[in-house]
Amino acid sequence: MTQSKTLQLTDNVTYTYGKHTFKGGVDTRRVRYYDIETFLASDDFGQFTFQPTFTGNSFGDLLIGAPATLFFAVSSPDVAGTAWQYSLFAQDEFQVNSRFTLSYGLRWTVLPAFKATVETLRIFTRTPTQLWFRINSLPT
Numbered sequence: 001m002t003q004s005k006t007l008q009l010t011d012n013v014t015y016t017y018g019k020h021t022f023k024g025g026v027d028t029r030r031v032r033y034y035d036i037e038t039f040l041a042s043d044d045f046g047q048f049t050f051q052p053t054f055t056g057n058s059f060g061d062l063l064i065g066a067p068a069t070l071f072f073a074v075s076s077p078d079v080a081g082t083a084w085q086y087s088l089f090a091q092d093e094f095q096v097n098s099r100f101t102l103s104y105g106l107r108w109t110v111l112p113a114f115k116a117t118v119e120t121l122r123i124f125t126r127t128p129t130q131l132w133f134r135i136n137s138l139p140t
Contacts (some may be wrong), residue, residue, distance in 0.1 A: 005032045019095045027087040034080035047071045081114030
């Protein structure tokens with residue numbers, strides 16, 4: 001289960017001058033996204049406990065595939081990140097005549113990557129001799 005919280009600040013302005021209507025605005029958002037799941041001592045492969053329950057021997061229970069307890073989680077990576085997102089726009093509507101209005105404008109949006117708040121975002125980097133991961137950075 002995940003949870004997302006967004007704090008948004010938006011402001012727009014409109015100015016009319018003759019046959020032109022100028023509009024502009026800014027949109028700033030702080031987006032927080034995180035998992036609210038709790039993962040116990042297991043991974044996607046699961047945790048199986050074999051005890052001498054069925055055959056009288058723990059190894060015998062393993063061979064017949066009869067665990068005393070099992071736990072597995074179908075999970076996604078733990079994520080807890082924050083990002084600031086920005087947008088700006090400028091627009092003009094020019095009324096050429098009573099039957100034709102020309103509208104044009106520009107929009108600029110920045111959607112950066114999330115930054116981990118509890119060091120849970122990871123990427124894998126392959127080197128010639130080993131496979132390792134780095135926390136909160138891209139491979140160089």
